[in-house]
Amino acid sequence: MKKNAGNVPEHPMENLLRMDRIPHIWCSTCGIGTAVSCFIQALQNFDYPLDKIAVVSGIGCSGRIAGYIKLDSFHTTHGRAIPFATGLKLANPELKVIVFSGDGDLVSIGGNHLIHAARRNMDITVFCVNNFIYAMTGGQCAPTTPTDANSSTSPYGNFDHPFNIPLLVGSCGATYVARWTALHIRRLTRSMQEALEKPGFSFVEIIAPCSTLYARRNRLGTGLDLMKFYHDNSVIQHGAPLESLDIQFQKKIIVGKFIDKKRPTFLEAWDQYLGKKLGDKFISAEKGIRAA
Amino acid sequence: MKADPKGVLTGEHYLDGDHACTEGALAAGCRFFAGYPITPSTEVAERFSARIPHVGGIFIQMEDELGSMAAVVGASWGGKKSMTVTSGPGFSLMMENIGLAAMMETPCVIVNVQRGGPSTGLPTMVGQSDMMQARWGSHGDYEIIAISPASPQEAFDYSIKCFNLAEKYRVPVMFMMDECVGHMTEKVVIPNPDQIDVEPRRLTKKSPKDYLPYEPNEDLVPDMIVAGDGYRIHSTGLTHDERGYPAMKPEVQEKLVHRLVDKISKNADKIIELEEDQTDDADVIVMAYGITSRVTMPAIFKARKKGIKVGFIKMITVWPFPEKRVRELAKKVKAFVMPEINLGQVALELERVVSGKAGVHHIPHAGGWVHDPEDIYKVIVEAAK
Amino acid sequence: MQYWRKPLDADRIQIPHGEIHIVRDRCKGCGFCVEYCPKDVLELSSQFNIKGYHPPEAVNADACVHCQLCELLCPEFAIFVTLKEEEQTVEG
Numbered sequence: 187m188k189k190n191a192g193n194v195p196e197h198p199m200e201n202l203l204r205m206d207r208i209p210h211i212w213c214s215t216c217g218i219g220t221a222v223s224c225f226i227q228a229l230q231n232f233d234y235p236l237d238k239i240a241v242v243s244g245i246g247c248s249g250r251i252a253g254y255i256k257l258d259s260f261h262t263t264h265g266r267a268i269p270f271a272t273g274l275k276l277a278n279p280e281l282k283v284i285v286f287s288g289d290g291d292l293v294s295i296g297g298n299h300l301i302h303a304a305r306r307n308m309d310i311t312v313f314c315v316n317n318f319i320y321a322m323t324g325g326q327c328a329p330t331t332p333t334d335a336n337s338s339t340s341p342y343g344n345f346d347h348p349f350n351i352p353l354l355v356g357s358c359g360a361t362y363v364a365r366w367t368a369l370h371i372r373r374l375t376r377s378m379q380e381a382l383e384k385p386g387f388s389f390v391e392i393i394a395p396c397s398t399l400y401a402r403r404n405r406l407g408t409g410l411d412l413m414k415f416y417h418d419n420s421v422i423q424h425g426a427p428l429e430s431l432d433i434q435f436q437k438k439i440i441v442g443k444f445i446d447k448k449r450p451t452f453l454e455a456w457d458q459y460l461g462k463k464l465g466d467k468f469i470s471a472e473k474g475i476r477a478a
Numbered sequence: 479m480k481a482d483p484k485g486v487l488t489g490e491h492y493l494d495g496d497h498a499c500t501e502g503a504l505a506a507g508c509r510f511f512a513g514y515p516i517t518p519s520t521e522v523a524e525r526f527s528a529r530i531p532h533v534g535g536i537f538i539q540m541e542d543e544l545g546s547m548a549a550v551v552g553a554s555w556g557g558k559k560s561m562t563v564t565s566g567p568g569f570s571l572m573m574e575n576i577g578l579a580a581m582m583e584t585p586c587v588i589v590n591v592q593r594g595g596p597s598t599g600l601p602t603m604v605g606q607s608d609m610m611q612a613r614w615g616s617h618g619d620y621e622i623i624a625i626s627p628a629s630p631q632e633a634f635d636y637s638i639k640c641f642n643l644a645e646k647y648r649v650p651v652m653f654m655m656d657e658c659v660g661h662m663t664e665k666v667v668i669p670n671p672d673q674i675d676v677e678p679r680r681l682t683k684k685s686p687k688d689y690l691p692y693e694p695n696e697d698l699v700p701d702m703i704v705a706g707d708g709y710r711i712h713s714t715g716l717t718h719d720e721r722g723y724p725a726m727k728p729e730v731q732e733k734l735v736h737r738l739v740d741k742i743s744k745n746a747d748k749i750i751e752l753e754e755d756q757t758d759d760a761d762v763i764v765m766a767y768g769i770t771s772r773v774t775m776p777a778i779f780k781a782r783k784k785g786i787k788v789g790f791i792k793m794i795t796v797w798p799f800p801e802k803r804v805r806e807l808a809k810k811v812k813a814f815v816m817p818e819i820n821l822g823q824v825a826l827e828l829e830r831v832v833s834g835k836a837g838v839h840h841i842p843h844a845g846g847w848v849h850d851p852e853d854i855y856k857v858i859v860e861a862a863k
Numbered sequence: 864m865q866y867w868r869k870p871l872d873a874d875r876i877q878i879p880h881g882e883i884h885i886v887r888d889r890c891k892g893c894g895f896c897v898e899y900c901p902k903d904v905l906e907l908s909s910q911f912n913i914k915g916y917h918p919p920e921a922v923n924a925d926a927c928v929h930c931q932l933c934e935l936l937c938p939e940f941a942i943f944v945t946l947k948e949e950e951q952t953v954e955g
Contacts, residue, residue, distance in 0.1 A: 214892055215893040220938045
């Protein structure tokens with residue numbers, strides 16, 4: 187083990203972090219760092235060459251994740267991480283492409299891409315950090331903000347109805363759907379690994395505390411208090427009906443693995459369908475030339 | 479490097495501009511297409527979807543133009559030459575990720591078969607009114623390359639040129655067709671693969687240890703990598719340093735944005751392609767691009783018959799604008815004439831460059847149809863006085 | 864913790880011991896590790912780190928069983944545990 191100054195061994199995750207960019211920008215008691223920590227653990231357990239793994243993020247607090255992971259990593263435009271990842275995967279099918287971003291990015295501005303990638307069973311893994319708020323821009327209402335929660339653009343409380351994200355992606359055809367909180371570190375890590383191993387569109391929602399904006403505006407204490415809330419109020423219910431997964435303000439959160447099924451991925455369908463229709467004349471996508 | 483024979487449909491064909499554009503892209507080595515149907519560009523997508531399973535590559539019809547452009551940028555980093563095609567409304571939606579492509583220095587080609595605008599405008603009828611949008615459409619300062627073809631043959635030839643320039647300068651290249659050229663059917667000759675020069679990606683020769691993703695070469699363009707080749711790079715739409723890491727500082731911004739602009743403007747002489755005819759002793763020079771360059775010809779012939787010394791510049795490259803050549807000519811000629819199917823876009827740039835040293839006569843047309851050559855002739859006569 | 868009956872293999876199981884490493888200046892004092900350490904090994908120290916937070920310290924280091932929960936939970940990559948080399952996880 188390499189030694190740091192002061193004779194402390196190297197942190198075991200350093201090989202997958204851009205250490206020259208640490209400390210990261212996330213606030214004290216933010217849950218994104220924990221989600222990243224679980225992700226790195228899952229990557230270390232995942233039997234796949236690391237050089238062939240790429241991480242794509244959009245914009246927002248969670249959009250910064252790609253910038254800290256020492257793999258091929260892309261920090262794209264707001265909401266467009268999934269289509270960017272779609273291009274990356276289709277152009278280089280041997281890549282394992284992971285989209286790691288936030289709820290506002292993936293479900294609001296990127297919502298159309300999310301449902302279509304699930305519909306196509308695009309072979310990418312999506313990790314969605316849901317902190318119920320637009321944190322990077324200062325705590326505005328998101329399509330995931332629970333009804334009654336306060337945000338800087340719902341200063342009298344949110345009258346609107348939030349998305350049930352597992353229901354959304356599940357009904358569009360995702361092959362793996364799970365939800366955990368940032369406190370469920372072991373289960374989250376295992377779930378992330380399962381999602382990585384799953385062919386097709388796999389999706390894990392990670393409920394994570396936003397201390398500076400969500401917790402503060404709603405007088406819920408710090409991120410640690412939210413972690414304690416998750417501890418007391420999350421219910422593990424594998425295979426729960428997707429319709430039951432609505433999240434209400436400070437009510438119980440159902441977590442678990444809800445969908446784990448198999449259907450042909452976009453690329454499998456491309457190869458199988460066109461191969462059948464065109465016979466010998468068909469040349470698969472992998473055989474297409476690289477740009478050089 | 480020569481073209482991959484799989485993508486080259488050598489022979490004589492009878493094709494419209496849209497189909498010829500697709501063949502050019504395939505000949506240039508484009509193996510990834512993401513797009514969304516929009517008149518009058520859809521035939522490019524249709525032909526690509528039919529051809530690519532025979533060539534090896536991917537066609538994906540995305541959910542919208544935002545996604546299409548993002549997928550094109552992603553695919554380029556995945557190592558495939560990639561393109562999309564659209565028209566006015568879709569072009570507007572693509573601007574966000576065209577900016578990303580410019581910032582991440584991603585080679586890609588955006589075909590815009592222009593129709594009349596603004597908004598939904600004239601979906602089935604010609605326009606050239608997206609020329610300024612091509613240049614300035616995404617926010618911030620950056621430079622792109624824009625090329626306009628005037629025939630199906632040129633749609634084939636210059637489609638290849640677009641891909642080559644995109645690779646050479648790591649920049650999004652706009653192929654600014656128009657509905658007339660897109661839907662005009664003519665003879666198109668596709669040469670043998672060994673007669674087609676194709677620019678390979680400028681992949682770094684450095685080891686991952688020594689490589690900096692945004693360290694420019696002498697021509698101001700950095701060498702690239704393909705995701706999955708073990709370089710583990712980071713690329714971002716944020717202002718970044720040579721490591722590709724976000725660095726939100728005025729001095730980093732200054733350096734980066736200047737280089738994004740300079741890599742095109744300082745290499746302009748190598749990029750710009752013009753066809754000049756009798757410009758040396760001309761009194762009046764007509765400049766035009768796309769379909770308008772063809773509509774102009776009868777007016778020029780008529781004026782020459784009447785004894786007016788008219789030179790003609792057909793602009794293949796519209797952006798970067800041929801500043802140097804126009805400045806030279808402005809010292810010698812009485813006036814420039816520029817017909818275009820908009821109310822004065824590239825003509826603004828012409829006026830700026832001429833800066834009062836000669837007259838500039840713009841011939842506007844709001845779109846829907848091409849100019850009447852007689853109208854162009856009248857302006858030439860006026861300009862020669 | 865009290866067991867209501869003794870596991871049959873209790874005499875053959877050796878509980879592992881971990882050595883806790885804290886990268887003090889990376890810590891943002893969230894307290895996750897302190898709160899969730901199952902053996903109550905950690906406490907926030909009264910000292911400040913370079914960023915002005917109170918990093919944790921191992922006040923009961925000998926009790927660490929190398930479960931690595933703090934390592935996975937820490938959002939700052941600021942704490943990790945190595946297995947004490949003289950120890951073995953399971954015997955027999």
